[in-house]
Amino acid sequence: MGKNKILVVEDEESLLRLESILLTSKGYDVIGASNGQQALDAVISDRPDLVLLDIMLPEIDGFEVCNRIKNNPETKGIPVIMVTAKKTGEDMARGEAVGADWYITKPFKSAMVIETIQRFLP
Template identity: 80%
Template sequence: MSKKKILIVEDEESLLKLESILLTSKGYEVKGVPNGQAALDALGEDLPDLVLLDIMLPEIDGFEVCRRIKANSLTRHIPVIMLTAKKSREDMARGETVGADWYITKPFKSAMVIETIQRFLAK
């Protein structure tokens, strides 16, 4: 069985490394990118099984990245988990509006992130 591929979109380098190490250690194939445009480019090259997406990104924010993923017939089936410091009800509602499948706020517990990813990839 091939490894499940996860695209991590996170502009904070230390967090991107932490998330990459965590998911790689759990047997996932991970690609990390630092901004929204790089995420959209990566999706054009190789479709992941899941996207772990920060919201506060340079240039194109996570809401717009998610909206574009869900608007594209080639990528709309990919689960998008928002992983962000934005905790307001308005932000969570906006995440739902643009099609996010799940919303996790920072600081997060690694076990919860892994559990959520496993739940979506088991479908």
């Protein structure tokens, strides 16, 4: 059995690096993307098992990225976990409306991210 592949979409380079190190240390293969278009391209070309998705991104925001992933028959089964500083009820409702499977607010504890991922990946 191969390693699970996780796409981390984060425009803040230091956070992208931190999340990548954390996930790699837990045995996951990590693909990074720093904007919405890169994320959509990576979902098609790399077929990740799960997406950790920031909302505030350049070009295409995380809500739209999630919406496109969930509305594509080829990618709709990929779990999408929103990881964001946007924590109002309205933001969470919007995340749910576009098909996000889970919502983690920043700042987050690494253990919470790992536990959430393990809920979705065997």
